[in-house]
Amino acid sequence: MHIKESLLGQSKPQPLAEEIAARVVNKEQAQGGESVEANTSSINDMSSSRRGGLRSHKGPGGRTLLQLRNEARQRGLNGRSTMNKAQLEATLSP
Numbered sequence: 001m002h003i004k005e006s007l008l009g010q011s012k013p014q015p016l017a018e019e020i021a022a023r024v025v026n027k028e029q030a031q032g033g034e035s036v037e038a039n040t041s042s043i044n045d046m047s048s049s050r051r052g053g054l055r056s057h058k059g060p061g062g063r064t065l066l067q068l069r070n071e072a073r074q075r076g077l078n079g080r081s082t083m084n085k086a087q088l089e090a091t092l093s094p
Contacts, residue, residue, distance in 0.1 A: 068092060
């Protein structure tokens with residue numbers, strides 16, 4: 001519930017917020033051994049709460065190149081696939 005509310009607060013659409021929240025819960029259940037079927041990557045990966053803290057937009061490296069490209073795609077920016085991280089950050093900054 002907290003994840004969904006946080007995403008809605010970030011102006012994410014309700015269906016997307018529900019999907020992300022469900023994925024986080026499913027992964028946490030898989031890592032805790034509560035899931036009947038669990039993907040190997042879900043079990044072996046770091047917890048979503050830890051990963052979220054490391055990959056937040058405020059960390060030492062900021063957003064990843066993939067995150068920047070996804071935002072550029074959502075904004076409809078042309079030439080994003082050929083831009084490097086610094087170029088994307090400059091283009092996407094307010």
